[in-house]
Amino acid sequence: MSDHVAFPDWRTLVHYTEPGPQPTLLRDEPDLRVLIAGLEPGGRIPPHRGPLGVYHFLEGTGLMTVDDEEHAVSAGMTVIAPAGATRAISPNTRLAFLAVRIGAEGHR
Secondary structure (H helix, E strand, O other): OOOOOOOOOHHHOOOEEOOOOOOEEEEEEOOEEEEEEEEOOOOOEEEEEOOEEEEEEEEOEEEEEEOOEEEEEEOOOEEEEOOOOEEEEEEOOOEEEEEEEEOHHHOO
16 A cells, blocks of 8 residues: 555645535544645634644635734645644634644654
């Protein structure tokens, strides 16, 4: 079995939901979780602490908060949340993102 997997088109994997995301897991291991998720306007990911997280926004616009710093996000932007930081996401439009969480806290 190969250790890598190719995903030709993220659009076939994302599910846009409200009030919170229903992520599609691309990789789920004890110290690594890779997912793709979508949010509709009015939905959100409430503030929560987590392990090191990398969020790459694929579509739409919104607001991502890391600790007390707010970032206006849009397609093409990447945000890195340090381990232990509080993070939250609120969409302004339909919003899709790829998230990579590294560390034991990222596994459920």
